[in-house]
Amino acid sequence: MYNGKAMRLKALEAGLVELTLDLQDSSVNKLDSLTLGELAEVVRLLERHGHEIEGLLISSAKPAFVVGADITEFTAAFARSEGELVEWIRQGQLLFGALEALPFPTVAAVNGLALGGGCELALAADFRVLAADARIGLPEVTLGLCPGWGGTVRLSRLIGAEAALDWMLAGKPQAAARALELGAVDRVVAAGELRDSALNLLRLAASGEPSLAAHRAHKQQPLADTPETRERLAELQRQHAGKLDRHYPAPAAILNALVRHATLPLDEALQIEACTFAVLAKSDVARALIGLFLGDQLVRKKARAWSGKAVPVRRSAVLGAGIMGGGVAFQSASSGVPIVMKDIRGEALELGLKTASQLLDRQIDKGRLDAAGKQWVLENIQPALDYQDFAGVDLVVEAVVENPRIKAAVLAEVEDRVPADAVLTSNTSTISIDLLAQGLKRPESFCGMHFFNPVQLMQLVEVIRGSCSSEATIARTVAYASAMGKTPIVVGDCPGFLVNRVLFPYFNGFNRLLRDGVDFERIDRVMEDFGWPMGPAYLADVIGIDTMVHADHVLQEGFPERMGHDGEPIMDALLASGALGQKNGKGFYEYTKDASGRRSRQPAEAARALIAERVLERVEVSDEEIVDRLMIPLCLEAVRCLEDGIVETAEEIDMGLLLGIGFPRFRGGALRYIDTQGLAVFARKAEAHARHGGLYQLTDDFRARLAAGRGYF
Structure with missing residues (x-):
């Protein structure tokens, strides 16, 4: 009936047909533009022959059902305007809606993983049968996005708003047993029985039992718009809102979208979902998280290539x-x-x-x-x-x-x-x-x-x-x-290799702030608010003051023109006073343990006194200046590592900083952080702080990129 590069459609017994997902030249099925185009052709074919067909089985020839959309296509797709993105998403929604509206029952036989768009494809089917070892879920939040092809609408109407929010805000794949318990799927069977069980269910549905109309109505029916419903939704919003991280807009957007569309007809609800997706897709956070995902794929690919040449x-x-x-x-x-x-x-x-x-x-x-x-x-x-x-x-x-x-x-x-x-x-x-x-x-x-x-x-x-x-x-x-x-x-x-070479200019900037009389507790608070898991003073204590001083000396010796200090660094003085950080409970902070062994900390007055003796002048700085004075040297050293060939790609630098020092995920890494601001904005900031030394000087290659209008990604 149909034989494409991503799927094939064949007749089975007595009016039943099977759509097999099998993307050529790929180890997995994904909803790329090719697959979606072929799915549209198949749905039109099924619509034309609807009077001849009694049921459709959707299955996979791969070890997984569908792992999601093709994220490598996102960068080009998201270059569209917000309005164009809404229309692009609506096309996918209309396609899944057409599949859902076919004049005969559909059953998805889900093996392996059904994630993101794969989960939404399964939700568009009338019935879902899962292998016992299969997992299903909507992980879009991990990319700074929301489901866009009906996931926020269909799942919430199928299993309830609260359970659907738990799935979407966590972004974790759900076990088959849990999906069955909540009502997201109709059957869970042993992997070897999946296709037979799905076919049996399709035969029953084709005969009218269970009722196709009732099943579809349940999945599409909004909540009744009553004062009680509105209060329940408002309470749900209050419960979740206080737990959300303001640095990540997707969870709040998913929550707001679900609350808004819970009482609306299906098409109006899908419109809200599409608009929410478009706004998130244009955000800096989504760009950063998608960049990290692609960076992770690149790093893994390179590791596999090396491993393929190795004697184990x-x-x-x-x-x-x-x-x-x-x-x-x-x-x-x-x-x-x-x-x-x-x-x-x-x-x-x-x-x-x-x-x-x-x-x-x-x-x-x-x-x-x-x-x-x-x-x-x-x-x-x-x-x-x-x-x-x-x-x-x-x-x-x-x-x-x-x-x-x-x-x-x-x-x-x-x-x-x-x-x-x-x-x-x-x-x-x-x-x-x-x-x-x-x-x-x-x-x-x-x-x-x-x-x-x-x-x-x-x-x-x-x-x-x-x-x-x-x-x-x-x-x-x-x-x-x-x-x-x-x-x-x-x-x-090179001295410090990648991670430490990039990290210690950050601490160099920290030392200069301390010498300007800026309190270390305030600096920690500002940088943690920026997104770091811990500020520089606390991080130094965790690493160990002795380790910090040793590494700093190595880097000073390796890059004296940039990484030297004016006078004795504060950490050297702390180490000379006997402070080792958490190793001996004395550093920038003092550390104690309660009876249960839980560690607590408070600013060390001894450290404050030691620093006060070494303040050169007290300078008034804003929180934004604190961020800039720490991040500019870190980012420019990352630039130099790329230019020096210490690491081959910008993606590897950002992944190294994410995995090695906990660079804030939502900012994507040092080079992504530069791109997000724009090279011109970053250059103005660096030039405003050029008096602080070589770590704040733009490189020739950076200036060439700026002049050519090129970023790092």
């Missing part, structure tokens, strides 16, 4: 059973790669194993692991005081103290104890890979592998390519990081 790591080793080494051992063992954890002290090994055991106990408490699973992980960690078991190791992570002399000595020592084709890596946050490679016999088999603390929580791993690092070395290291469930980004060798 079957057994690894970590040198040092401290916080980082123990975290690496836990992560590797949990991911199924056995690891030798070596230290020169038995008590350190005991502490490393205890730490791993505690992390596993937390997973057991959360129901993610059982006792047998814990034992399996622990058996994958082999403690060692010597190199006896290193003969079968494919990759070594050196994670000893951040001292170039000690690291170089340890690396040279282990190089002779591993196979000739083993890869050596250093978990260093700042020390040059080329410097550490100087004492090695096989520098081509060496690179950096920078994990972030705590290892089990932080997703990013910087794989640092030295000038001698071979392709095979980088490939195996990327593959190992990926096997551990991490997101590796390959970066060039």
Whole structure:
């Protein structure tokens, strides 16, 4: 009947037909422009032959039903005006409405995932049968959007406004059993029984049982517009409004749209949904979140390409059973790669194993692991005081103290104890890979592998390519990081690599504000309001004042023309006074624990007094100036990293900052933040603060982009 590039339509038995979704040259079904165009052709064909057809089964030939719209098409689509976007969305709504209005019953057989537009396609069908392991949901909020093809309307009328809001505001896929419990689907069956069960339901519906008219009416019927209904909706709005993050407009927009259209006829409700989608699609937040999604896809694609060229790591080793080494051992063992954890002290090994055991106990408490699973992980960690078991190791992570002399000595020592084709890596946050490679016999088999603390929580791993690092070395290291469930980004060798090189200009700006008499508690408050998970003073305490000072010295030495300080930095003075941050409870803040072990903090008067002695002059600055004086140097260093080729793409820089230092998601990353403001606006701000030194100076390439009207994306 129809055979396209994304779907095919064939006749089954006695008036029944099946529409099979099967997008060619793709591992998944997605609602791209090709698929939507073919769906429109199929619906017109079904309308013409409606008198001959008694029922339609919609199924998928892929492991998933439909994973959603094609997000790679959003950038071009969202360049339309708001009015044009409304009309574009309305075309999709009309298509799904035409499918819903076919003169015979339709059943969607949902396997795998039905997300976003895929969920809305299933909702447009009269009946839904889900495989027991399938999941269904509307995750548009995670991209700063709302459902646009009827999802806010049909789902809320099917399962109720409150349950629909829970789905849409969380954006998480729902298990099949939960969807059945709420009434979003009609049956849940074993995966192997999905098609037969869906066909049986279609036969029943074609015979008039259950009633097609009643089923459609239930899904489309608005709430009665009564004072009681209006009060219920107002209360629902009050309950949710106080929990929403003002930095993300989509949740509030979804809530407002649902409340507005709950009592309206279907078409009027869909119009409100379309207008809401168009407004959100034009927002900076949606642009940032979509950019991060595409950046994540790029980073994953690159990691897969590297991994495809790699000899896999079957057994690894970590040198040092401290916080980082123990975290690496836990992560590797949990991911199924056995690891030798070596230290020169038995008590350190005991502490490393205890730490791993505690992390596993937390997973057991959360129901993610059982006792047998814990034992399996622990058996994958082999403690060692010597190199006896290193003969079968494919990759070594050196994670000893951040001292170039000690690291170089340890690396040279282990190089002779591993196979000739083993890869050596250093978990260093700042020390040059080329410097550490100087004492090695096989520098081509060496690179950096920078994990972030705590290892089990932080997703990013910087794989640092030295000038001698071979392709095979980088490939195996990327593959190992990926096997551990991490997101590796390959970066060039320079002081601080990517993340710390970009982060420390931010702290340089912080130091200058302190010297101008701006209170650190106020700076923290302003930057947290800007969107950072913690302000610079609190972040410094969490990282550790000693760690901060060490890294700052490395960066000052590497980039003296930009990253030097006028006089002694405040953090150096804090460290000299004995303040280490959370490590000893004294930093910019003082830390205490209550009887239950919960940590609390308050500004340290000792820190305030120390800073007051070093204030050069008290300068009145606005909150906006505080933001600019911290963000301009951070963003310009990100620009320099791109220009220097430390990272290949703008997407990788922004993803690195998101995953490595918690850059505010809704702002999209440093380079996206520049683009959102516009290069001209950013340039004016930087020039207004040029007196603060080299970190505030625009680069020649930036000026060239500005003159050419080009951004970073």
